[in-house]
Amino acid sequence: MIEVQHLTKRYGRVTAVDDVSFRVERGEILGFLGPNGAGKTTTMRILTGYMPASEGRATVAGFDVFEHPLEAKRRTGYLPETPPLYPDMTVREYLDFVARIKGVSSNERRTRVEAVMRRTRVSDMASRHCGKLSKGYRQRVGLAQAILHNPEVLILDEPTAGLDPKQIIETRDLIRGLAGDHTIVLSTHILPEVSQTCQRVVIINKGRVVAVDTPENLTARLQGAETLYVHVDAPGADVTSALAALPGVTRVQPAEMRASGAYEVESERGRDVRRDLARDIVTRGWGLLELRPMRMSLEDVFLQVTTEEPAAAAPESAATPEEAPRA
Amino acid sequence: MRNIMAIAGKELRSYFASPIAYIIIGFFALPFGVFFYLYLDAFLRQSMQMAQYGGNMNVNQQVIRLVLQNASVIILFVMPMITMRTYAEEKRSGTVELLLTSPVTDLQIIIGKFLGALGLYIAMLLVTLLYVAILFVYGNPEWRPLVAAYLGLLLMGGAFLSIGLFISSTTDNQIVAGIISFVVFLLLWIIGWFAESAGPTIGPLTSYLSITEHFEDFAKGIVDTKHVLYYASLITFGLFLTAKSVDSERWRG
Ligand SMILES: Nc1ncnc2c1ncn2[C@@H]1O[C@H](COP(=O)(O)OP(=O)(O)OP(=O)(O)O)[C@@H](O)[C@H]1O
Ligand SMILES: [Mg+2]
Numbered sequence: 196m197i198e199v200q201h202l203t204k205r206y207g208r209v210t211a212v213d214d215v216s217f218r219v220e221r222g223e224i225l226g227f228l229g230p231n232g233a234g235k236t237t238t239m240r241i242l243t244g245y246m247p248a249s250e251g252r253a254t255v256a257g258f259d260v261f262e263h264p265l266e267a268k269r270r271t272g273y274l275p276e277t278p279p280l281y282p283d284m285t286v287r288e289y290l291d292f293v294a295r296i297k298g299v300s301s302n303e304r305r306t307r308v309e310a311v312m313r314r315t316r317v318s319d320m321a322s323r324h325c326g327k328l329s330k331g332y333r334q335r336v337g338l339a340q341a342i343l344h345n346p347e348v349l350i351l352d353e354p355t356a357g358l359d360p361k362q363i364i365e366t367r368d369l370i371r372g373l374a375g376d377h378t379i380v381l382s383t384h385i386l387p388e389v390s391q392t393c394q395r396v397v398i399i400n401k402g403r404v405v406a407v408d409t410p411e412n413l414t415a416r417l418q419g420a421e422t423l424y425v426h427v428d429a430p431g432a433d434v435t436s437a438l439a440a441l442p443g444v445t446r447v448q449p450a451e452m453r454a455s456g457a458y459e460v461e462s463e464r465g466r467d468v469r470r471d472l473a474r475d476i477v478t479r480g481w482g483l484l485e486l487r488p489m490r491m492s493l494e495d496v497f498l499q500v501t502t503e504e505p506a507a508a509a510p511e512s513a514a515t516p517e518e519a520p521r522a
Numbered sequence: 523m524r525n526i527m528a529i530a531g532k533e534l535r536s537y538f539a540s541p542i543a544y545i546i547i548g549f550f551a552l553p554f555g556v557f558f559y560l561y562l563d564a565f566l567r568q569s570m571q572m573a574q575y576g577g578n579m580n581v582n583q584q585v586i587r588l589v590l591q592n593a594s595v596i597i598l599f600v601m602p603m604i605t606m607r608t609y610a611e612e613k614r615s616g617t618v619e620l621l622l623t624s625p626v627t628d629l630q631i632i633i634g635k636f637l638g639a640l641g642l643y644i645a646m647l648l649v650t651l652l653y654v655a656i657l658f659v660y661g662n663p664e665w666r667p668l669v670a671a672y673l674g675l676l677l678m679g680g681a682f683l684s685i686g687l688f689i690s691s692t693t694d695n696q697i698v699a700g701i702i703s704f705v706v707f708l709l710l711w712i713i714g715w716f717a718e719s720a721g722p723t724i725g726p727l728t729s730y731l732s733i734t735e736h737f738e739d740f741a742k743g744i745v746d747t748k749h750v751l752y753y754a755s756l757i758t759f760g761l762f763l764t765a766k767s768v769d770s771e772r773w774r775g
Contacts, residue, residue: 206774243623246772269625279620281532283539295528296624340620 196221196378197348202251204237211237213402224374226393227382234402235382236276239350243273256347269298272346274354278337282326286317286336289325290343297344307343315339330357349373351381355388367392421488423460423469424450428482434458441475443468525626526634533638543642550600551649557592558653561585581663587741590671594737597679598707604642605686606700608635613694632764639683647675667743674740677753681733682707684760691767
């Protein structure tokens with residue numbers, strides 16, 4: 196439904212998004228997880244046709260967002276980071292206007308607006324000016340605006356930001372209820388949000404995709420097997436089978452998107468194979484260029500992104516490695 | 523077309539939802555009324571004197587024309603207030619993200635905004651028609667030159683609006699947009715003053731560029747295609763620049 200290929204966006208000398216690729220299947224909810232400045236908003240702005248990418252391409256519902264922007268936009272609902280409300284309009288007037296520019300036919304408009312207001316629980320604010328709404332209601336009207344024309348694809352930039360815990364739960368329920376008929380990408384800093392709402396997660400940090408997996412697998416990866424990143428200088432040698440033969444090593448595969456000679460080595464849980472690995476490589480006469488545990492980088496990202504969960508007790512306790520994946 | 527009207531309607535509604543529209547109309551209608559009163563008063567005195575000697579006076583030339591020429595200067599001051607927020611405010615508040623991610627083209631947005639601003643301007647002109655109606659009640663002015671003059675006002679205002687729209691699209695600060703627009707409009711007006719002193723080659727050029735110079739004939743009641751063309755091309759040029767500015771903004775992010 197959504198396909199992103201090698202997307203790169205530069206603002207002058209800053210690379211906000213760096214070679215990002217992922218796919219979202221029809222009916223799926225994909226979580227876009229990353230710390231501040233990771234490039235989530237930038238990626239979403241490209242997907243919604245707000246700005247073009249510097250490189251790479253993106254298709255939404257089968258339409259290239261750059262070559263057929265109107266077709267793609269017609270099928271996309273977007274909740275920007277700050278809900279795009281006009282302070283002088285009442286909620287109903289605002290949604291009526293949005294319905295017009297989203298191409299909702301005039302005989303459906305009224306019923307659509309009312310239905311969406313009920314669904315996002317803003318009906319009691321229908322005659323209130325948007326400028327006088329609380330942050331939580333703004334967010335909900337923003338969501339109402341995004342689903343108004345019943346788009347196939349929903350792009351939601353931090354849909355639960357600024358909501359109280361009860362509203363967060365309501366909003367998550369609403370989003371889960373929308374999945375199925377809708378394909379959803381939502382961004383967040385909050386790890387538990389992802390595990391509760393999303394079927395798959397893209398973790399992004401400093402513009403790069405760090406991991407793509409289901410929340411369960413990601414958690415398992417954190418708690419389970421140890422993965423090492425090994426870079427050896429051994430031209431022509433069969434490194435893979437040599438390393439795989441070591442006791443305790445369960446799997447060896449070439450590291451993705453890295454220089455040749457780089458491998459990911461997985462070992463049994465709780466067993467540290469670094470010493471054996473290093474000795475083996477050196478005795479074979481190969482050069483050991485780099486050896487480090489891989490889970491650390493993933494964990495680092497998790498730690499950064501988990502510190503923001505409002506429902507979690509104290510930020511310190513949420514930040515401990517044991518708690519982070521489970522929270 | 524539907525998208526254009528939706529955006530134009532939204533613009534117009536947001537003018538009238540805030541005090542802005544009323545302030546702008548007041549800002550225009552009050553001085554207009556003062557000029558109107560002064561010229562009419564002078565005219566009545568003169569015509570009374572003339573009547574004693576059996577002369578003939580023309581309301582069109584001696585009241586309407588003079589009032590509208592002065593009005594064109596008031597317009598200069600009022601127009602930046604209409605256009606300054608159009609784009610700048612959308613950019614500041616982030617609502618531009620809604621417009622640019624909706625299935626509407628840049629051109630539809632721009633024309634919609636232009637028509638919205640024009641709508642407010644037309645409302646402004648309609649208020650002044652109330653004054654003119656007084657002339658019809660107490661005298662019998664010719665209506666043809668009047669239509670020509672209002673057509674001229676409309677075209678001249680449109681030219682200001684499209685340039686103001688462009689200036690608003692280059693910043694996210696409406697005050698900056700307002701000030702720059704005012705300076706630019708002022709330049710476009712006073713450039714005509716240099717026409718006489720500028721010599722035979724530059725003189726015609728400067729008076730050609732002056733946005734208010736082209737209104738002179740309209741005020742006299744003459745519709746000259748030369749002037750219509752001038753305003754039409756200025757409007758097109760302003761809208762074109764706005765489209766360029768919106769597009770380049772998108773690339774810069
Ligand atoms: N308009 C812009 N001009 C220049 N740099 C920008 C612009 N917008 C974003 N950036 C930079 O691009 C990077 C990614 O920003 P982005 O807003 O996409 O991050 P994010 O993941 O949405 O962060 P957050 O969680 O804070 O919302 C940041 O370094 C930011 O400073
Ligand atoms: Mg963001």
